[in-house]
Amino acid sequence: MDTLVRDPFRDVMPSFFGMTLSEMLQLKQPEAWGEFERGELSEAQFLERFFADRRRFDHAAFCATIRGSYAWLEGMEPLLAELKARGHTMHVLSNYPVWYRWIEERLALSRYVSWTFMSCRLGLRKPDPRIFERAAGELGVAPSACLFIDDRPQNCDAARAVGMRAIRFGGDPAALAEELLPLLPVQQR
Secondary structure: OOOEEEEOEEEEEEEHOOOOOOHHHHOOOOOHHHHOOOOOHHHHHHHHHHHHOOOOOOOHHOOOOOOOOOOOOOOHHHHHHHHOOOOOEEEEEOOOOHHHHHHHHOOHHHHHEEEEEEEHHHOOOOOOOHHHHHHHHOOOOHHHOEEEEEHHHHHHHHHHHHEEEEEOOOHHHHHHHHHHHHHHOOOOO
């Protein structure tokens, strides 16, 4: 999520447990998050398996903390509004579990982008090339007609490998706009 929305994984989640990110990573069950993101685990199953030792914690309080932590990355909402005003169609292609619905409830991203390609619905995660191929296929366009933006170099490399143009988002929305806007013609609405 760290392209449009602040992802709570690195700070909010460990803080909930009174841990550092490093400590949490050492204790969490290594496959559970990916399985949750691919829709292979329900939320309840994921929470039960969160820690490798299956330690108990308050699931409701944890979920409430995560749900309340989603916020726009500074500058991203105005950029999306500008892109929409220019007539560009945008889709989310994200490795994220069903919690994307919480983001929608809190921030209403669908005003700008469609939640089209969510790993929890597709059963695929980036950087698997099949997720990029599927996105282009479902949109009915060649991969070269797509412009993919992501904060992870390996995901951008995977998109490029199937023929998509890709921009790595380094965390600065103004720098992204500077790189992105000249690539996009003004669309007719």
